[in-house]
Amino acid sequence: MTNTNPARANERKLTIARAMAEATAQQMRLDPTVFVMGEDIGEFGGIYGNTRGLIAEFGAERVRDTPISETAFIGAAVGAAQDGMRPIVELMFVDFFGVCFDAIYNLMAKNTYFAGGSFRVPMVLMTSTGGGYSDGGQHSQCVYGTFAHLPGMKVVAPSNAYDAKGLMTAAIRDDNPVVFMYHKGLQGMGWLGTVPGATNHVPEESYTVEIGKAAIARPGKDVTIVSLGIGVHQALEAAKRVAEHGIDAEVVDLRSLVPLDRETIRASVAKTGRLIVVDEDYHSYGVSGEVIASVVEHDLSVLKAAPVRIAYPDVPIPFARVMEQFCLPNADKIVAAIETMLGRQTVGEPS
Amino acid sequence: MTNTNPARANERKLTIARAMAEATAQQMRLDPTVFVMGEDIGEFGGIYGNTRGLIAEFGAERVRDTPISETAFIGAAVGAAQDGMRPIVELMFVDFFGVCFDAIYNLMAKNTYFAGGSFRVPMVLMTSTGGGYSDGGQHSQCVYGTFAHLPGMKVVAPSNAYDAKGLMTAAIRDDNPVVFMYHKGLQGMGWLGTVPGATNHVPEESYTVEIGKAAIARPGKDVTIVSLGIGVHQALEAAKRVAEHGIDAEVVDLRSLVPLDRETIRASVAKTGRLIVVDEDYHSYGVSGEVIASVVEHDLSVLKAAPVRIAYPDVPIPFARVMEQFCLPNADKIVAAIETMLGRQTVGEPS
């Protein structure tokens, strides 16, 4: 069953962390080949809470704490997947991908192709992304573009718990490797704070959200804001603010980077004629460039104004709060971009 | 001294491999802190010939064969660079970056920033790129976009020996880490075949080519073809072919991906009104998207037609010759794109 988030009177709100754990538990109950591996995902329940409760229900055989050996255990997940299991493996912070990327991009992502489809690699690599809480330059990155650039792995990045559960269920059931990138600022961990909109209604029963379909998080007609993960919430906030001044922004939540739903993006921009891309990943050679190019190579004539990107500048992520916040995308920057693009100005703000 | 390639009556032609070795030897003579490390770079002279002759002149202390431990020896290069040396380190095939990318993108590229500039990391990471000779999916990639996306390292990719020597000299003298990506199909190794245009006049004396400046490889007024490395030669070939039919293509050789010379690209497109990007790296989230976005975000009005990219499709690289050649960019594809874009057609070719 593929679903879109229904508005419900009687809401059952979950955090993304709990939604991920629920999807995992449901699939583990259904399918004995599903298991979880990673650092501190057992007793600890995952640094970002997404495996909480699993070890109590499924035991340490199926919820395995690993040594700090990412190359070995991600490689092992590939070997297990090829042998009939469906591993879910965690890379604690995406920033750590450098120690194990061969096992990811060159092994997990390619073996199916190298084998001409005769081997399948049904696994989920889940990993936390994002900054904003001053964790420094090796614990705050998104590197969405890095994962999305290299062929053979699907890449999803939910902005809310409903999508997180549905995408996680879809990812576990997918016969291909799926990288599940969850943003720390949306997880709903008390100790990190959370964006309220990320914690939303999640049905108890199992459902999937199709991998490769973007969502219109807010319909509008004047400008399209394309984003993913936490950027969707910043875009929604900006849309709300400019709405007070008569600007009607459409917000596209990509949800998946691979496959990329170019049709939805193009249709939205064809309607609004304006495009802003918001991306917490580095500016150059990443998501923002790809989205813009995907629109203009298809049809240049739809655009009424030059597209704009609001992305992380091409610098390592600084620790100091004032510096980091200066670099991060936020609603203010989006509002300013919309104002400039539409040649209007929010009442009461300086030019 | 910064130079641009002079046309000379009395040409001293070198392959890129020899040009790289010559630049390295010259800097090693001048500066005792320069040394070379990598797999098979000693007696063997580098799989792609770029360290040939060095061990004979400088000995095994300064031209060090390493164990197959990329994480350790690239990390060691960073430590040595911070301690006053200027290492040149080789990653034999760029495809292997996955086993050691932490030492590259998270250490080499960031320590200067993390140290607020108080440590410098003057090192060159040289690595071979590219396919076309059926070396399979783990020995044929470019991954330009992957390196260019992550901040803190300069990235260069020469298309000819003159630039290779000048960029190598500049890279060795640079106080920042520089990734030097050389395309195997241009190296001038007999056993690989080579694109003839890559082997060109190289002055004996030392000179630099500025990192971050693109070159106009061929001036033209009807369409801009932006490329790098081997793609430049394909673009030049295509330009020659369409010239016979009255189309005047300008070819921009990026030479550097970081810094990216957006001014030169924009000026060219402002002149021609049309943009084709040719890139042997994967299509999505890479170089081609970045170049297109850089143009349109700056000024949408310069384009008379939707920009086009000719890049490697988003699939792992197949071994079989017919499949690989089907995927690779080439002059035919560029000619076809030009024809379509300009609404004209080369005489005698089918539509």
Place this chain on the structure above:
Amino acid sequence: MTPSREQKLWMYEKMLVSRRFEEAIETIYLEGKKPVFNMAKGPIPGEMHLSNGQEPCAVGVCAHLEPSDVVTATHRPHHQAIAKGIDLKRMAAEIFGKATGLSGGRGGHMHLFDPAVNFACSGIIAQGMGPAVGAALSRKMQGKPGVAIAYIGEGAVNQGAFHEALNLAAVWKLPVVFVVEDNAWGISVSKAASTAVPENHVRAEAYGMPGHLVRDNDPYEIFATAGKAIAAARNGEGPSLIEIETMRLAGHFMGDAETYRPKGEKDGLTLRDPISRMRARLIADGDADEATLDRIEEAAQAEVDEAIAFARNSPDPDPADALTSVFV
């Protein structure tokens, strides 16, 4: 544990198939690459790593394996693939890049995959270590029988993946055996120049697992040692490391002039070619007479000829099929 006469003849036959196969590949590889050697040309383009000399490592270990057991092999995989029982025709076709190849030409000689015999390999050194551990984990978790073998070169042992995988396998006590083929060279770099210990089997102690050394490329000793290690793995006693002193009779890849090798080294090796040594030994031990061995030779050659003919006569893939099989 000594091999039975039948096992010896099986080992000899598989060694021969591997050798004959590579001799055929060697010849065909050079077609179209003369007078100027250009890797991109000919019926078999790309890199070519021959395993001539290393056949004992393949057969001595694989003699103990079922099709359901798992092998992850290296960039030099032909002997290992053949001993594991891979479909030789489809393997040959893959090496030729044909539509009938194991993966329809997508892989090539460093990427041979055959699910029927649970065989995989890779072009990145030590990349098979993690997957072998994972396959062993899968068997343990599913309660299915089976061991996993990870082959690795002595040069690759210095790669981080080796360390991580051995530790993980030992911590989880998994049915996996790590087999180091020590041919003394990693391309042009000698073991002495790259490895801090003279022998790699001692590294097993760092993981609390048994480490074994087999000297002199001896197929029977390999058989005996592998037999013990594999039996232990099947019995739930956990992983082991086996180091085998073997030899690289050819260059690292075809086209390698090997100027870095000390003069005379290869002459010595050729005298100890494991194929002729085994033949002599079978006769000396009374395990077979010349006629029997000639028949095995003929059968091996016929099998190879058939595979090569199959590959030659197979069609190229549809170029556009390059875009398929990325996702299943």
Place this chain on the structure above:
Amino acid sequence: MTPSREQKLWMYEKMLVSRRFEEAIETIYLEGKKPVFNMAKGPIPGEMHLSNGQEPCAVGVCAHLEPSDVVTATHRPHHQAIAKGIDLKRMAAEIFGKATGLSGGRGGHMHLFDPAVNFACSGIIAQGMGPAVGAALSRKMQGKPGVAIAYIGEGAVNQGAFHEALNLAAVWKLPVVFVVEDNAWGISVSKAASTAVPENHVRAEAYGMPGHLVRDNDPYEIFATAGKAIAAARNGEGPSLIEIETMRLAGHFMGDAETYRPKGEKDGLTLRDPISRMRARLIADGDADEATLDRIEEAAQAEVDEAIAFARNSPDPDPADALTSVFV
């Protein structure tokens, strides 16, 4: 090799500075994080890894070092930085993210860099291994004196970088000493659950280098063992590995509730707090009287207070300076 009285007092003093510093940081870290703990808030946001209990590992080793020697430290670096002689005021300011910090606030507590004392660290476990080997190589090639020390946790030992770096250092016989701080935990995963051998010092044999174990967090034993290893390195005898049994008195990071730790484990540890033990021992051995130690305590506290005040009173960086120092 036993420390002189002066060395003992130096060690005690540095241990105290480290402890007092972290106590101050601990308090300030929680400012703005109550009643709801939110890592993003307060004067010191982000993760905070305290080294309480591990001070002997820092001082016993660094007592042998000059400013020109190199240390690469871990994600838990305060004690190591202080023992190496880092500028405490600028270190404090860096941890507060101030303009006067070692890197003007770009690094934070996991990225402390001070070229004056050749100190670096990182947030990726085992990332300092390669750089320490490289610094040692640099000294050897330049003919300049100096050793490099790479600190690493017992959990990080299972990372590939450890293996590669030890092998490389041994092959090239470089003046580097690898120091494993075994606090028994890698976040919530115990050494027993992650490491195939009970003690990591035995892994030195895999690289033909000496491996030493110091039990019970004993500063004098650490001093003695490090002294030998560092002297050997300085004498051109190559690298060594030292494993130290130490203890993590706090959670992995601040905010860690440590529910995974067995009941009572921490009570036992607190009784063996190295600071109070060393104080008692100095007095018992007649190396110092109460008054002397009180004076040291006061001096340590004063140094810490001054550093914290400096950090507090320093200005925030200009936000736009985030864009500088990428390239020099």
